[in-house]
Amino acid sequence: MIQQNEIIMFLLGMGCMVFILLNKREVKRIPVAKILIxxxxxxxxxxxFTILEGLFWKDFLNILEHICYTVSSIIMAVWCWKISIYKKDAK
Structure with a gap:
């Protein structure tokens, strides 16, 4: 079963993706932007995956969903670490 908050999060994420694509030049000005993106x-x-798991392959897609959240968190942590080094090097 698909929940309303899952659809809202997906729509917000798609909105952010459209913003990134439309403002690609400005987004690339962010230090180490490729990692953040x-x-x-x-x-x-x-x-x-969280929306698709409500339709079919519940267990498999649930695992993929949580793997994506974990990997995304790790990538964001790496970006935070790299940007802190970038700020130190800029001084």
């Missing part, structure tokens, strides 16, 4: 795309994949 990669983390967002993995998070968005998790949102897709």
């Amino acid at each position: 990669a983390g967002f795309y993995v998070l968005l994949a998790g949102y897709v």
Whole structure:
């Protein structure tokens, strides 16, 4: 069963993706932007899996969803670490 909050999170994520694609030049100005964007795309994949698990392959897609959330968190943590090093090097 698909829940309303899952659809809302997916729609918000798609809105962010559209923003990123429309403002690609400005987004690339963020230090180490590729890592940040990669983390967002993995998070968005998790949102897709959470909706799909309500339709079929519940257990398998649930595992993929949580793997995506974990990997996304790790990627975002790496981005935070790299940006802190970037800030130190800029001084």
